Amino acid sequence: VREEIEKGNVLRGRRYCEFQQDKPVLLIMGGSQGAKWIN
Incomplete structure (x- = not known):
């Protein structure tokens, strides 16, 4: 995770x-094979 995201406001x-x-x-969040199940 980028620092600006981790330490954001x-x-x-x-x-x-x-x-x-x-x-x-x-x-x-999901991706690859799991994305179909989440959607």
């Missing part, structure tokens, strides 16, 4: 992605 990231401040964020 949470509030700035939420604003950039237009996420609501009072809601939790869940990130799910």
Whole structure:
């Protein structure tokens, strides 16, 4: 993970992605064979 991502600003990231401040964020990543199952 790049340092600028790992040490980023949470509030700035939420604003950039237009996420609501009072809601939790869940990130799910997948690729290759698992991507079809996730999608």
